[in-house]
Structures are given as C-alpha cells and as structure tokens.
Amino acid sequence: MQYINLADNIYFLGYNDRRTNLFENIWPIPHGISYNSYLIVDEKITLIDTVERSFIDEYLESIEEIIGNRPIDYLVINHMEPDHSGALKAIVNKYPEITLVGNKKTFAFVESFYMEPENVHMVHDNDVLELGKHRLQFQTIPMVHWPETMVTFEETNNILFSGDAFGSYGTLDGGIFDDEINLDFYEIEVMRYFTNIVGKYCPHTQRAIKKLAPLNIKMIAATHGPIWRTDLDWVLTRYNKWSSYDLDKGVVIVYGSMYGNTQKMAEVIARRLAEKGIKNIRVYDASKTHSSYIINDIFKYKGFIVGSPAYNNALFPNVQTLLSTIEHMAPKNHYLGIFGNFAWNGGGVKNLKLFAENIKWEQVYEPIEEKGSLKKERKEELLKLADAMAEKLHADFE
Ligand code: FEO
Numbered sequence: 001m002q003y004i005n006l007a008d009n010i011y012f013l014g015y016n017d018r019r020t021n022l023f024e025n026i027w028p029i030p031h032g033i034s035y036n037s038y039l040i041v042d043e044k045i046t047l048i049d050t051v052e053r054s055f056i057d058e059y060l061e062s063i064e065e066i067i068g069n070r071p072i073d074y075l076v077i078n079h080m081e082p083d084h085s086g087a088l089k090a091i092v093n094k095y096p097e098i099t100l101v102g103n104k105k106t107f108a109f110v111e112s113f114y115m116e117p118e119n120v121h122m123v124h125d126n127d128v129l130e131l132g133k134h135r136l137q138f139q140t141i142p143m144v145h146w147p148e149t150m151v152t153f154e155e156t157n158n159i160l161f162s163g164d165a166f167g168s169y170g171t172l173d174g175g176i177f178d179d180e181i182n183l184d185f186y187e188i189e190v191m192r193y194f195t196n197i198v199g200k201y202c203p204h205t206q207r208a209i210k211k212l213a214p215l216n217i218k219m220i221a222a223t224h225g226p227i228w229r230t231d232l233d234w235v236l237t238r239y240n241k242w243s244s245y246d247l248d249k250g251v252v253i254v255y256g257s258m259y260g261n262t263q264k265m266a267e268v269i270a271r272r273l274a275e276k277g278i279k280n281i282r283v284y285d286a287s288k289t290h291s292s293y294i295i296n297d298i299f300k301y302k303g304f305i306v307g308s309p310a311y312n313n314a315l316f317p318n319v320q321t322l323l324s325t326i327e328h329m330a331p332k333n334h335y336l337g338i339f340g341n342f343a344w345n346g347g348g349v350k351n352l353k354l355f356a357e358n359i360k361w362e363q364v365y366e367p368i369e370e371k372g373s374l375k376k377e378r379k380e381e382l383l384k385l386a387d388a389m390a391e392k393l394h395a396d397f398e
Helices: 053-067 088-094 106-113 184-212 232-243 261-275 291-298 317-329 348-359 376-396
Strands: 004-007 010-017 033-040 046-048 074-076 099-102 120-122 128-130 135-140 150-154 159-163 219-222 248-255 281-285 301-311 335-342 368-371
Touching: 004 219, 010 053, 033 053, 033 219, 053 088, 074 088, 099 106, 184 232, 184 291, 184 317, 219 232, 248 261, 248 291, 248 317, 248 376, 261 281, 261 301, 261 335, 261 368, 261 376, 281 291, 291 301, 291 317, 301 317, 301 348, 301 376, 317 348, 335 348, 335 376, 348 368, 368 376
Parallel strands: 046 074, 074 099, 099 120, 159 219, 248 281, 248 301, 301 335, 335 368
Antiparallel strands: 004 010, 010 033, 033 046, 128 135, 135 150, 150 159
C-alpha cells in the first residue's frame, strides 16, 4: 500500500494481508487484515511499530521513499507480537544506530524473539520523547494485548498510536480513515478482533480505557484496521461495552450432533424461546461454525445454551473445543442451560456439568439428557429450560 499522511510529516505505512487464512494460525480472516506502522519525520525520525515479516521489502522501500538516505533515530515498540515486530530485525540491520524505545518489559521480548538490543531508551508512564516539533508521550496498557503493551500519544496532533487496542480484522480496501469507509463492514470485524484477541483481557481493557480518558485524543491509529479521526466514539463506545460484559437480550444455542438428535433438541429450545418473545436467537452447529464467530455472539448475548451428545464417553469434540475457548476467555454475566444425548453410558451432559462448574454462570434450569431420539417427556423438559431462560432475560431487560 502506498504511504498516506495522517498529519504533517506523519505517515501511515499499512499493508494488506489477503493471503493468511488464520490469524495467529487460529482465527479465520476471510476478509484479511492490515498491519499498520507509522513514521514521523522530524529532527528525529521515528517509526512506531513495524509490520509482519512478509511485507519487509516493500516496507523498507516505502520508508526510503519518504526519508531518502536519512537514518531512523527511534523505533517505538508499542507491542512486540510478531505481526508488528516482524520487521524489527530488518530495521535494525538497515539502521544500526537506531534506538529502540520501549518499557521495562519490552526489551526482554526483543532479546527472546530477535537479538540483544544495543541502543535502548526505556520509558515509563507519562514520559515524553522530544522529536523536534513532535512530542511523544507513553502510557503502558498491560495485557492489551501482551504484558509489555503500551500506547504512544503524539501531542502536537493529538494522535493516539494504540497498538492492538481499537484494531480490527479486515483489510483496508482503499479507504483507511473511518470517514472514508462504510463502517457497517467493520462492525463484525472490529468486534471479532476484540473478542478473539483481546477478549480474555476485558478487565485490563477497562483499566486502559480509564487510564487514557484524560488524553485529548483526536485520532486513533491502531496497528490493524481503520484509523479513527471523525467518529472516535464509534469504536470507544463499543470497546467500553464489550470489555465491561454489557450484554444484550438474546440467546446463543450451540450444539454438536452426529445424526440429528441433539440438533432436534436445540431446535425445540430455539422455537420456544421465540414463542416467549426472545428475538435474538443464534443457533450454531459447533462442527460448522468456527468458535471465532460463536465467541463473538457470546460476548453479545446474555443467554447461552449448549448441547452435546456423548462421544466415546466424552463431550463431542467440536463442542469441547468451543467450551475450552470459552473457559479460556472467561466472559462473565451469562445465564446457562445445558442438554445432551447419549446412546449407551453417556459422557456429554456429564462433562457439560463440569463446564458449568468451571465457568460459574448461573444455570437457569437443571441439565437435560435424552437417550436416542427425542421423546415427549424430555421435550417437555426442554420447553421448561427455554421458559426459564426467557423469564430470566425478560426480568433483566424490562
Ligand atoms: Fe496485532 Fe497482539 O498483535
């Protein structure tokens, strides 16, 4: 991608990745992702974060196109994950006098991933680095998304270089600023990036939001996705809602099913919920939909009902994968229902009960387990489960 001005002598160097199928080799990115780096040209030339390694050649060329033969003085490392530090070694090799700017946790990562850094400048919260006309102020925001993560606030134009925070999946297809693009496209991509990558660290995100609140931010330049310069509230409001587990009225139902019996149980629950006035109901087959999308809806809706058949005396494997992801992310404030099916000695519901114990969400009804095809007695139980869930939700969202 060509370089673009954010402000006088501040350049966006962003690269679109439409080749990678799985971000972190886990999460599907059918619409790709961008890696955004920033360059400030002043008395001291400064890079803020780099890019993923597959873009090194064009990245170095773009930098040279802007600064010619001048050396880069500083590389500010907001975040060391290799999707942003992938070009670090190439930058240091090309500009050996460069000083790496980071906090006390940053340089240990530099050493473990790349090399023992030679020239370093350690910063602490509120420290300022003078570049000439531009001043950079630093604030650590640990665990959003790694322990060393910090943000850099450019005080002349009030630009927050925010690292992963406020980032998004999805490439930048021409437009890079929020006012140049239809944000409908990014609605799910911003949320999936948040829930998939940062969602485990909601309390840390809340602390970061509060810590950054006093800054007079006029532009947010993240390391992925659009740059926010017109409607900052669009992304700030959403981040605040998601990271505070502020859930909407609705139910996510997930099931695993080999021959359709557990699916039938899910359909009974879904229909009854609709009859009881619940309008947001999302039913997923755990074998069909990647947990990236399901976890996203779990961060949206307060109700969660999960069903599993027994599979060799255990949970159905794809349900197990999803539940492991949920336990790992540990979102809060949900209501839970569990059900399942077995052919001989069970294993589905037995393990769903263990999930319920671990996740500690309020169970709205007792676990329900059918043997083989769905029969009248169990169907009645499923209706009661749906009724109990609907009642809880109506009470909460009066
Ligand atoms: Fe985009 Fe945590 O790296």
